[in-house]
Amino acid sequence: NAGVTQTPKFQVLKTGQSMTLQCAQDMNHNSMYWYRQDPGMGLRLIYYSASEGTTDKGEVPNGYNVSRLNKREFSLRLESAAPSQTSVYFCASRPPDSSYEQYFGPGTRLTVT
Amino acid sequence: QQQVKQSPQSLIVQKGGISIINCAYENTAFDYFPWYQQFPGKGPALLIAIRPDVSEKKEGRFTISFNKSAKQFSLHIMDSQPGDSATYFCAASMRGAGANNLFFGTGTRLTVIP
Numbered sequence: 051n052a053g054v055t056q057t058p059k060f061q062v063l064k065t066g067q068s069m070t071l072q073c074a075q076d077m078n079h080n081s082m083y084w085y086r087q088d089p090g091m092g093l094r095l096i097y098y099s100a101s102e103g104t105t106d107k108g109e110v111p112n113g114y115n116v117s118r119l120n121k122r123e124f125s126l127r128l129e130s131a132a133p134s135q136t137s138v139y140f141c142a143s144r145p146p147d148s149s150y151e152q153y154f155g156p157g158t159r160l161t162v163t
Numbered sequence: 164q165q166q167v168k169q170s171p172q173s174l175i176v177q178k179g180g181i182s183i184i185n186c187a188y189e190n191t192a193f194d195y196f197p198w199y200q201q202f203p204g205k206g207p208a209l210l211i212a213i214r215p216d217v218s219e220k221k222e223g224r225f226t227i228s229f230n231k232s233a234k235q236f237s238l239h240i241m242d243s244q245p246g247d248s249a250t251y252f253c254a255a256s257m258r259g260a261g262a263n264n265l266f267f268g269t270g271t272r273l274t275v276i277p
Contacts, residue, residue: 054206081262090172092252092269093207100262108263140206149264150195150256154206 052076054155056141062161063131071126071158073141081144082124083152084108084116086137093140099124131162166190167255169268176275182240184271186253189234193255198227198238199267201250210251211238243275 054075063069075082084096095108097116105116113135115127128135138159142152168187176182186196197212213220213227213236220227224247226239240247253268 083262090269092169093267095263098262106263142206144262144265149258150197150212150254151209152207152265154208156206157204 054141054143054153056139056155056158058158059156060159062163063128064163065132067131067162068127068129069131069160070128071139071141071160072123073125073155074123075141075143075153076122077143077145077153078121079143079145079153080121081146082118083142083144084114084124084126085140085142086110086135087140087157088137096126096139128160131160133162136160136162165269166266167253167268169253169271171271172269173272174274176240176243176273178243178245178275178277180243180275182238182243182247182273182275184238184251184253184273185235186237186268187233187235188255190255190257191234192257192260193266194258195256196227196229196236197254197256197265198225199252199254201252201270203249207250207252240273243273245275245277248273248275 057072080101083098085093099105099118102121141155198210199207200210201207224241229236257264
């Protein structure tokens with residue numbers, strides 16, 4: 051039982067390049083989330099998915115797109131990376147029987163130069 | 164608008180001391196108040212949580228104190244150890260709000276010095 055996995059762990063992009071961050075969970079959770087973490091700003095929600103086939107914008111969705119490929123996988127895409135998107139990105143999932151417990155992946159550290 | 168306000172941003176405590184992190188909220192619809200712990204290079208993980216009808220919850224050296232009338236809650240770490248050095252996030256959840264129901268504070272970076 052791996053929990054929430056994310057790839058890659060580290061990535062360096064040039065401004066304007068695109069990439070997809072991958073996330074998968076093996077806990078059969080319906081809800082999945084993408085956050086970014088920046089110093090002094092805590093965890094900010096980018097997008098979330100309540101179930102397979104549905105996605106919704108969070109607090110900071112501009113510059114990102116997501117795909118809920120199936121129940122296990124939720125990917126985050128940067129179409130044209132900008133230096134302001136330099137951050138640590140976390141994927142999380144939530145079990146249906148808890149309103150407050152989310153399980154987080156290990157994160158992807160992204161640098162855009 | 165930050166739903167949960169957290170302070171301080173950083174905290175340095177001597178080994179054996181008490182670490183105290185404070186949070187405040189406005190929305191009375193919140194139904195659980197969890198704390199998450201994040202070690203460097205890792206994702207956050209649930210540490211402890213409290214319901215608003217309870218004034219205190221203790222798990223080992225970690226205690227949440229909850230003041231419903233003041234809309235404030237705090238995390239106390241007794242006998243702080245260097246291994247407690249991490250970033251701590253308070254949060255508030257709202258049942259019935261759909262999947263986007265958990266609101267985090269901005270985090271406190273705790274350093275426990277030997």
